[in-house]
Amino acid sequence: MTGYNFAYLDEQTKRMIRRALLKAVAIPGHQVPFGSREMPLPYGWGTGGIQVTAAVLGPNDTLKVIDQGADDTTNAVSIRRFFARTAGVATTTRTAEATIIQTRHRIPEQKLHENQIIVYQVPQPEPLSRLESSRIETTRMHGLAEYGLMHVKLYEDITRFGHVSLSYDYPVMVNDRYLMAPSPIPAFDNPKMDMMPALQLFGAGREKRIYAIPPYTKVVSLDFDDHPFRTTRAPHACGLCGATDSYLDEVVTDDRGGRLFVCSDTDHCETHRDVGHVGSEGVAA
């Protein structure tokens, strides 16, 4: 790893990011601006998440990187390789063994614990961005906790579709104070954020924002009393491990219309199979 500082970023940049992280942890759900750096990866590949991970990573950490729940996508593999190379840290695909988990679009199925940090890659940190384009106005709405507009959006959805039409990046209230975008995780994962023992950090590179949820913080998905927030998943068992409680991806298995529902969390699926579970299409491990 010659030519690079530990974890690629120079120490001064990491200190700047850590200061932003401390502020973010002190004000749960509040977006803190930070001087986002150019990274040797394109935006959308998680430069915000990578910078946050670089700032909190230590030599003794074990890193797991997932993309849509999988450890083996191009994005996940290249980020994992990036830190293995620039920081020499151990990497793993096992949720239970990781001390830091960088993620795009999922929260692992396995419950996270106090000694873990989960870092989310965030494309759009502003939950009101689709409703109000002016950042001055959204900043004021956050400052005064004026979130009526978000409920108008939910009202309109129920009026038009009979239910809230958001299936991912479903807005949450953090610590009864800040409205927050959970990043494009499925609404299925929202309840996992509530009172999570692990520290949750969010990095948006292009939008230059960092935010956080400290351990054991209340996180509530917005809803109406008579239209309560509900999670949905495909009504199937995982074809490989038989799990009926995990979030499923639909995969096309051949060119004759064959389809298979499998766990989107690949580690969860493998762990489940390792202890002997098997789905309709699976072979015992």
Place this chain on the structure above:
Amino acid sequence: MSDETLLSARGLNLHFGTIPALVNVDADLWPGEVLAVVGESGSGKTTLLNVLSGRMAAQSGVVWYRDTAGRIADVHAMPQPSLRALHRSDWGFVQQNPRDNLRMGVTAGGNVGERLMAQGSRHYGDIRAEAIRWLEQVEIDADRVDDLPRTFSGGMLQRLQIARTLVTHPRLVFMDEPTGGLDVSVQARLLDLIRGLVARFGIAAVLVTHDLAVARLLAHRVMVMQRGVVVETGLTDQVLDDPQHPYTQLLVSSVLQA
């Protein structure tokens, strides 16, 4: 009439460069009273409304508001969150152009329900039922509740704005030329409606209009403004039937000629 005013202003001054928009203006509004501010275009009426409602700062002077608990607040010294909360609950503002206030991409029900949601209502069925009740109050068919305002006529848009404003039962409503820009026949119906609602709910209002007929129909008292100066104030009938100031006499006579 109670001797305790709902809203009072003293010594308001505001110049835009050399243009005097407000010159030593005093104003008082009692609970349940409709006060019309009349005068030609450019006389300072809208500016006065904006300053009274805290939306614009004067260069000198003070505006007091007495809240539901009887506490008196200096409107321009209030913290921003308190003033905004007041605008969302106890107060309402009806614009001349309803499009400036309505969300054109949101259904009629969503528009009327917004203030309820902003105040913390979290029951979809209740919000919708209340929205329908208010649409009926302003004579819009209940079956329009899920329609977008862009399918509404000008008069309906103005009535929708009124429903959206009154849904939280404000004690005080500021109205800027609420019937301006509408056909005469539509105006008459809207004026009747406003008069009925204001009386039924005991709403106090400051109503800006250049149209003395509107003032006569709706207002208990009028203030006449000329180049930022209040030249005459009094009971509506007295001022309009027996104007004392030459400028008021001119205004009244030009109406008679019209």
